[in-house]
Amino acid sequence: MKGPIVDVNINLSRWPARRLPYDETASLVEHLHKHGVVEAWTGSFDALLHKDLAAVNDRLAHECRTHTGIRLVPFGSVNPVLPDWEEDLRRCLEQYHMPGIRLYPNYHGYKLDHPSFARLLKLAAERRLLVALAVIMEDERVMHPLLRVPPVNLDPLTALVTQTPGLRLILLNALGGFPPARKKAADQAGSRGDGLVTLVRSGEVYVEIAMLERLGGVANLLNELPLERVLFGSHAPFFYFESALLKLKESALSAEQLKALQEDNARRLLSARQ
Numbered sequence: 001m002k003g004p005i006v007d008v009n010i011n012l013s014r015w016p017a018r019r020l021p022y023d024e025t026a027s028l029v030e031h032l033h034k035h036g037v038v039e040a041w042t043g044s045f046d047a048l049l050h051k052d053l054a055a056v057n058d059r060l061a062h063e064c065r066t067h068t069g070i071r072l073v074p075f076g077s078v079n080p081v082l083p084d085w086e087e088d089l090r091r092c093l094e095q096y097h098m099p100g101i102r103l104y105p106n107y108h109g110y111k112l113d114h115p116s117f118a119r120l121l122k123l124a125a126e127r128r129l130l131v132a133l134a135v136i137m138e139d140e141r142v143m144h145p146l147l148r149v150p151p152v153n154l155d156p157l158t159a160l161v162t163q164t165p166g167l168r169l170i171l172l173n174a175l176g177g178f179p180p181a182r183k184k185a186a187d188q189a190g191s192r193g194d195g196l197v198t199l200v201r202s203g204e205v206y207v208e209i210a211m212l213e214r215l216g217g218v219a220n221l222l223n224e225l226p227l228e229r230v231l232f233g234s235h236a237p238f239f240y241f242e243s244a245l246l247k248l249k250e251s252a253l254s255a256e257q258l259k260a261l262q263e264d265n266a267r268r269l270l271s272a273r274q
Contacts, residue, residue: 003259006266007032007244008132009172009210009233010040010072012063016049017144022237029069035241039071039266041132043102047077048137053088061096073270075102075132080116081109089120093127099270100130102172104137106149112156118164125166130269132170136211137238139176151176154199161203168204168269171196173235176211178221197224206269208233209247209261218261219251231269232262 010032014023022028032040042064046056057076064072076092078085078101092098101124110117124131136151143149154174161167178196199205208231209218221230234244248258 003036003262004038005036005232005262006039006041007037007234007236007241008041008170008231008266009208009235010042011045011235011238012042012060012072013045015045015238017147020237021240025063025067025072028237029067029072032236032241033069035245037070037241038263039073041073041075041100041266043075043077043132043134047102048104048107051082053077053079053082054091057088057092057096057098061098074098075100075130077102077104078120079104079108079110080120081114085116085120086123089123089127089129093129098129100124100132100170102132102134104134105152106134106136111153112160118160121160121164121167121169125164125168128166130168130170132172134172135174136176137173154195158195158199158202161199161205164203168206168272170206170208170231170269171199172208172233173211174207175209175217175221176213178212178217178224200225200229205229206231206265210235210239210244212247216251218247219253222253222257227257227260228265228268230261231266 012025022031042060044056044060047053050056060074060076064074074096076096076098078088089101092101105112121131135154140150161169174196200207206229210233212218212221232244234241248261
């Protein structure tokens with residue numbers, strides 16, 4: 001794949017249930033660099049189960065500063081149902097100068113209709129922080145029996161996006177159930193994909209391709225969503241990075257579309273908050 005890549009869905013540290021290839025930061029950076037990645041927006045697997053998110057975010061910021069070869073951009077985590085979460089948000093912005101935060105509602109035990117979640121979105125929008133929300137981290141069929149975590153129910157999100165001026169939201173791992181391009185609008189009425197299209201069009205909402213399935217999936221996705229709302233994400237090292245590259249290669253995309261997906265859309269999104 002030609003051209004530089006900005007990957008918006010990278011994770012550092014260790015997956016809690018097993019070791020993964022490239023789960024050491026140095027080896028992951030080397031692997032991504034080999035495939036043309038110049039910038040990676042990173043969260044931490046520690047944020048899923050660790051209660052001390054301040055320490056998780058501090059380690060993440062340190063890791064991103066320490067390693068060179070590609071630019072690692074840290075996205076700290078905030079849990080709006082924990083005490084003093086506003087301080088975690090403040091540190092992400094003021095102490096670590098992070099451009100955004102990454103949220104895991106299903107692991108942190110709250111639903112999107114929780115009042116504190118709405119307040120978190122409002123504060124993030126006011127501070128021009130990007131908000132990346134992980135819909136799921138692992139296919140339910142292969143989860144450890146003691147770590148069975150359902151996908152986030154996104155139903156309340158369209159109203160929240162509409163009610164939160166300035167919010168810029170990235171949905172991570174949201175496309176696993178996205179259907180192929182519609183033959184008839186009525187065929188997909190009420191489907192998960194139809195709801196996702198409505199959500200993306202409700203405000204400044206973006207998706208990435210890590211969990212997009214089916215042959216020609218990216219091309220079909222662009223029949224449903226604006227090109228500028230689709231980003232490149234691999235969910236590495238949990239997924240093989242090469243899988244995300246293959247999604248681009250096997251779809252009939254123009255050079256302009258590839259450049260937008262691989263780099264331009266993400267750079268425009270990040271530069272808009274600076």
